[in-house]
Amino acid sequence: MRAVYLLFSFLFGSAVGSFLNVVAWRVPRGESIVRPSSRCTSCGTAIKWHDNIPVVSWFFLRGRCRSCGGSFSFRYALVELVTGLLFLGLFLRFGPSWLWLKHSVFISLLICTILTDIDHWIILDSVSIGGIAAGLLFTLAPGTGDLLPHLITAAAAFLVFFLIRTVAGILLRGKPGYTIAPEGHEDESRDFQGGMGWGDIKLAGMIGAFLGPSLTAVALFLSFLTGALTGIAVIIAGRNRRIPLPFGPFLALGSVLAVFAGQAIWELYLRLGLSV
Numbered sequence: 630m631r632a633v634y635l636l637f638s639f640l641f642g643s644a645v646g647s648f649l650n651v652v653a654w655r656v657p658r659g660e661s662i663v664r665p666s667s668r669c670t671s672c673g674t675a676i677k678w679h680d681n682i683p684v685v686s687w688f689f690l691r692g693r694c695r696s697c698g699g700s701f702s703f704r705y706a707l708v709e710l711v712t713g714l715l716f717l718g719l720f721l722r723f724g725p726s727w728l729w730l731k732h733s734v735f736i737s738l739l740i741c742t743i744l745t746d747i748d749h750w751i752i753l754d755s756v757s758i759g760g761i762a763a764g765l766l767f768t769l770a771p772g773t774g775d776l777l778p779h780l781i782t783a784a785a786a787f788l789v790f791f792l793i794r795t796v797a798g799i800l801l802r803g804k805p806g807y808t809i810a811p812e813g814h815e816d817e818s819r820d821f822q823g824g825m826g827w828g829d830i831k832l833a834g835m836i837g838a839f840l841g842p843s844l845t846a847v848a849l850f851l852s853f854l855t856g857a858l859t860g861i862a863v864i865i866a867g868r869n870r871r872i873p874l875p876f877g878p879f880l881a882l883g884s885v886l887a888v889f890a891g892q893a894i895w896e897l898y899l900r901l902g903l904s905v
């Protein structure tokens with residue numbers, strides 16, 4: 630029976646991943662997520678349901694459109710696969726519970742964040758602000774934490790990131806690191822003052838709302854750690870050429886790690902802290 634639940638978790642997750650692919654493609658372009666049905670981006674032919682099965686169809690069609698042979702990025706299948714595996718992992722970790730449902734919603738919003746931030750350097754307000762509301766609402770369900778600490782954490786995370794942006798903006802004013810806007814987004818560079826956009830600030834609030842105090846601390850720590858390590862790696866690989874990176878994907882990555890291992894990391898931190 631357990632195997633059936635696990636299989637269902639994976640299939641459900643991969644279907645959610647398929648939907649997130651659609652959201653991340655359409656919403657930043659101002660298109661409806663309901664209509665029209667999925668279409669080939671090269672020839673516009675509607676994709677039949679049996680060619681639109683998460684993960685499987687991409688491999689079956691070898692990543693090509695049945696009508697025009699135009700290629701579909703492997704990223705679609707990868708997002709479906711990873712979302713499926715994460716949902717399976719969530720079921721293993723939390724079982725059927727409100728906590729499982731909460732983290733499934735949270736991780737779906739984080740995956741959408743990664744996709745839109747990589748493609749367009751934006752984090753949708755419907756994801757971040759909607760996520761703050763959803764995260765706080767979930768505290769009303771049993772076993773998912775209390776409203777007040779989550780509310781305070783959301784406000785604190787939002788404020789900390791706003792302060793980082795303000796201080797970095799003042800320190801870096803007039804210097805090359807003042808803005809990190811990517812090519813083609815120079816006109817929006819004011820939005821990335823001190824290397825941090827408004828999207829990141831709202832996202833930090835959402836992480837606080839979903840995770841509460843200790844797990845948010847772990848999530849933000851892991852985000853800065855992975856962001857810094859990747860930044861260093863990019864600088865080394867790019868021979869010091871400045872390659873701007875959006876920060877949202879690192880916040881999302883740190884948060885996913887915190888969902889699965891945050892409690893253990895937090896307890897380890899407390900033990901180390903007490904033994905010093």
Ligand SMILES: [Zn+2]
Nearest residue numbers: 669672694697
């Ligand atoms: Zn086509």
